[in-house]
Amino acid sequence: MEAGLAARLHYTPSAEPAGIVHLGLGAFFRAHGAIYVEQAMAASGGDWGIVGVSLQSPGTRDRLAPQGWAYTALQLGPEGETAQVVTVLRDVLVAPENPQAVLDAMTAPAVRIVSLTVTEKGYCHKPSTGRLNADHPDIRYDLDNPLPRSAPGFLVRALQARRAAGIPPFTVLCCDNLPENGHVVRGVVLDLARLIDPDLAAWIEAQGAFPSTMVDRIVPATTPADLDRVETLTGRRDEAPVMHEPFRQWVVEDRFCNGRPDLGAVGVQLVDDVTPFEHMKLRMLNGTHSSLAYLGYLAGHQTIADTMADPVMAQFVDRLWRSEIIPALTPPPGTDLAAYADALAARYANPAIRHRTWQIAMDGSQKMPQRILGTIAEGRAAWRPVPGLTLAVAAWMRYASGRDETGGTIEVKDPLAPQMAALWRDDPAATVDGFLALSQVFPAVLRDDTGFRAELTDALTKLVRDGARVAASG
Numbered sequence: 168m169e170a171g172l173a174a175r176l177h178y179t180p181s182a183e184p185a186g187i188v189h190l191g192l193g194a195f196f197r198a199h200g201a202i203y204v205e206q207a208m209a210a211s212g213g214d215w216g217i218v219g220v221s222l223q224s225p226g227t228r229d230r231l232a233p234q235g236w237a238y239t240a241l242q243l244g245p246e247g248e249t250a251q252v253v254t255v256l257r258d259v260l261v262a263p264e265n266p267q268a269v270l271d272a273m274t275a276p277a278v279r280i281v282s283l284t285v286t287e288k289g290y291c292h293k294p295s296t297g298r299l300n301a302d303h304p305d306i307r308y309d310l311d312n313p314l315p316r317s318a319p320g321f322l323v324r325a326l327q328a329r330r331a332a333g334i335p336p337f338t339v340l341c342c343d344n345l346p347e348n349g350h351v352v353r354g355v356v357l358d359l360a361r362l363i364d365p366d367l368a369a370w371i372e373a374q375g376a377f378p379s380t381m382v383d384r385i386v387p388a389t390t391p392a393d394l395d396r397v398e399t400l401t402g403r404r405d406e407a408p409v410m411h412e413p414f415r416q417w418v419v420e421d422r423f424c425n426g427r428p429d430l431g432a433v434g435v436q437l438v439d440d441v442t443p444f445e446h447m448k449l450r451m452l453n454g455t456h457s458s459l460a461y462l463g464y465l466a467g468h469q470t471i472a473d474t475m476a477d478p479v480m481a482q483f484v485d486r487l488w489r490s491e492i493i494p495a496l497t498p499p500p501g502t503d504l505a506a507y508a509d510a511l512a513a514r515y516a517n518p519a520i521r522h523r524t525w526q527i528a529m530d531g532s533q534k535m536p537q538r539i540l541g542t543i544a545e546g547r548a549a550w551r552p553v554p555g556l557t558l559a560v561a562a563w564m565r566y567a568s569g570r571d572e573t574g575g576t577i578e579v580k581d582p583l584a585p586q587m588a589a590l591w592r593d594d595p596a597a598t599v600d601g602f603l604a605l606s607q608v609f610p611a612v613l614r615d616d617t618g619f620r621a622e623l624t625d626a627l628t629k630l631v632r633d634g635a636r637v638a639a640s641g
Contacts (some may be wrong), residue, residue: 168281168502172377173398173402173403173404174235174402174403174404175233175234175403175404175405175406176234176238176239176252176401176403176404176405177233177234177235177237178234178235178236178237178252178254178518178531179235180216180235180236180237180254180256180257180258181216181257183214183216183252183257183554184214184216184257184275184277185215185217185218185257185258185272185275185277185278186213186214186215186216186277186278186279186280186426186428187204187215187217187218187278187279187280187281187282188217188218188219188220188269188272188273188278188281188282188337189201189217189218189219189220189281189282189283189284190220190222190281190282190283190284190285190318190321190322191220191221191222191283191284191285191286191318192199192219192221192227192259193227193284194384194386194388194389194409194410195284195342195382195384196282196284196342196407197238197240197253197409198240198248198384198386198411199342199382199384199411199415199417200282200284200382200417201217201253201255201339202240202251202253202255203258203415203417203428203430203433203434203435204217204255204428204430205253205254205255205604206609207429207430207432207433207435208255208428210429210432210433211428211429211432213428214277215255215258215280215428216255216256216257216586217255217257218256218257218258218259218260218272218278218488219236219256219258219259219260220259220260220261220262220269220272220321221259221260221261221262222262222263222265222289222318222321222402222534223262223263223265223379224261224284225261225264226261227259227407228259228261230406230407231256231259231407232259232535233406234405234406234407236253236254236256236257236258236259237252237253237254237256238252238253238256238405238407238408238409238481239251239252239253239397239401239403239405239409240252240253240285240408241396241397241400241408241409241410241411241515242391242411242412242413242522243410243411243412243413243519244412244413244517244519245517245518245519248396248400248519250397250400250401256478258272260272262316262321264318266315266316266321267313267314267498269321269325270314270321270324270325270328273321273322273325273328273329273337274325274328274329274332274334276334278337279337279338279423279425279426279427280337280338280340280423280427281322281325281337281338281339281340282339282340282341282342283318283339283340283341283342283343283352284343285318285343286343286530286533287530287534287537288344288530288533288582289317289318289342289343289532290318290319290343290345290351290352290355291303291305291306291318291319291355291523292351292354292355293380293607294532294533294535294536294607294608295536295607295608295609295610296538297347297350297354298344298354298355298358299319299352299354299355299358299359301358301362302498303317303509305317305320306320306359308320309323309324309359310359310362310363317468319352319355319356319359319612320359322339322356323356323360323363323367325337325370326356326360326367326370326371326375327360327363327364327367327387328432330367330370330555335374335424335425336371336374336375336376336424336425337371337375337395337424337425338375338376338377338378338422338423338424338425338427339352339353339356339375339376339377340378340380340419341377341379341380342380342382343382344382344448344449344453344534344537344538344616345537346443346446346449346537346541347379348379348424348445349377349378349379349420349440349441350377350379351382352377353377356371356375356377357371357372368562372401374424375424376422376423376424376425377422377424377447378419378420378421378422378441378442379419379420379442380417380418380419380420380441381416381418381441381444381445381448382416382417382418383414383415383416383417383448383452383523384411384412384414384415384416385411385412385414385514385517385520385620386409386412387410387520387521387522387523387526388409388523388526389407389408389409389410390521393406393410394406394407410520412514412517412519414514414519415434415509416436416448417430417434417435417436417447418435418436418441418444418566419435419436419437419438419441420437420438420439420440420441421437421438421439421493443496443497443498443499443500443502443620444499445446446496446497446625447496447498447499447502447504449537449538450492450495450496450541450542451484451488451492451493451496451504451508451511453534453537453538454487454492454538454539454542454556454559455484455487455488455511455533456471456527456538456561457481457527457528457531457534457538457539457540457563458483458484458487458555458556458559459471459474459475459480459484459515459524459527460474460524460525460527460528461524461528461531461559461562461563461565461566462474462480462483462558462559462562462638462639463477463480463524463576464524464525464566465529465562465565465566465572465573465630465634466572466634466635466636466639468480468481468524469521469523469524469525470520470522470523470524471498471515471520471522471524471527472515472516472517472518472519472520472522474515474524475512475515475516476516477636479636479639479640480514480636480639481516481628482640482641483555483639483640483641484512484515485508485553486555486641487556487559488505488508488511489505489508490499490552490555491542491546491551491552491553491554491555491556492542492556493508494506494546494551495542495545495546495549495551495593525578528563528566529580529581530581530582531563531566531581532565532567532583532587532605532607532608533581533582533584534579535563536608536609536610539556539559539560540560540608540609540610540613542556543556543557543560543613543619544610544612546612547616547618547619548612553582554622554626554641555639557619557622557623557626558626558629558630558638560623560626560629561623561626561627561630561638562635562638564587564591564598564599564602564627565627565630565631567579567581567583567584567587567588567591568587568588568590568591568593568598568607569584569588569591571597572634572635583605583607583608586605587602587605590602595624595627595628595631596624598627599620599627600620600622603620603623626638
């Protein structure tokens with residue numbers, strides 16, 4: 168079928184009220200959490216449809232609206248592709264266009280969960296401490312205005328409206344890659360609520376719920392070519408499909424204050440403490456994903472699969488797992504960390520998943536503390552060498568300079584991009600000194616560690632002198 172001639176995907180959404188509002192309706196949630204929720208409703212019932220909220224732009228809303236909020240999820244496996252139509256969305260709102268409509272949706276009594284995938288930077292916190300950044304421009308705005316801009320602002324103002332109306336609070340379900348993400352979001356929400364109304368903060372603290380979660384599925388960015396592939400496969404034109412790998416995992420602390428879908432019926436692991444799962448995933452998957460992204464990008468590899476096809480990079484990441492990351496972890500119950508590493512290597516090498524190194528490299532200043540720096544700090548405290556992770560930090564610094572190994576320009580997507588570009592010097596030691604002064608990124612234990620400073624300088628020197636492949640070869 169010639170691309171562009173097929174009928175547009177369309178669905179008439181259910182008129183049942185939504186039970187979930189999701190802030191940050193990006194590709195990951197639509198390829199992960201939304202599918203779990205739809206399957207849980209099919210298995211056990213319940214009015215758990217989702218109202219999605221775009222916090223920045225109308226693009227997702229505009230692509231989904233003509234389709235009745237339905238979209239195709241395309242599973243990309245080594246053996247082939249499988250498509251399913253997801254119909255769990257009830258509406259999509261655009262916060263900058265109508266913040267009151269978002270607050271009204273979050274205040275509806277039928278809504279019992281507000282979930283989030285707003286990326287690390289969306290919580291307006293200090294990554295090195297996990298606390299609210301009260302000087303963040305969006306937080307300053309939210310303190311002065313009843314209609315908010317930030318994700319924490321929407322959570323606090325919606326909870327304030329529910330309290331005033333005598334409606335119980337919703338459960339806040341963070342689905343972002345933050346260590347102890349429920350604890351972090353709870354702290355940010357309470358910090359902001361105390362600045363607005365201490366009595367509101369006390370009510371949230373006493374009656375609210377902020378379970379931590381661990382989410383895992385590789386979801387590459389959708390390209391124009393993907394739209395044509397979906398059309399050819401399904402016979403329908405879908406302007407908002409999502410691509411994903413076959414593997415998925417969702418681990419959730421079973422602490423909800425106002426009910427939940429029957430997630431356990433569809434494979435969600437409901438646990439008392441998600442911390443071991445978080446540490447495993449953040450460090451073994453996200454930490455190595457970022458390491459491969461920076462070194463792979465500098466070495467000229469466009470995707471993670473391309474990077475894993477380079478034997479130097481494949482051996483490098485295997486050393487990270489075996490020598491530096493696994494020794495710092497306590498495995499979750501029943502989990503073999505070596506087998507988990509083998510499974511990750513196979514997932515990374517999946518040629519059907521074109522997960523761009525540039526995409527993964529985004530927002531590195533927000534990701535470094537939880538993905539890599541924590542493991543480095545623990546390794547150094549235990550006198551355990553961490554040369555590979557130190558090289559990954561050096562590669563991030565080189566990437567953040569805005570120049571690649573050939574002198575070409577890198578489009579660096581990061582809240583600190585201008586500041587980091589200005590830190591680059593021809594002298595690696597001076598560059599390291601500048602980056603280590605970023606207290607919002609590096610914890611004090613590493614900023615004050617002269618040994619780490621020296622090893623990071625050596626790693627950056629070798630990276631600049633020899634290039635990423637030679638540096639990664641050990």
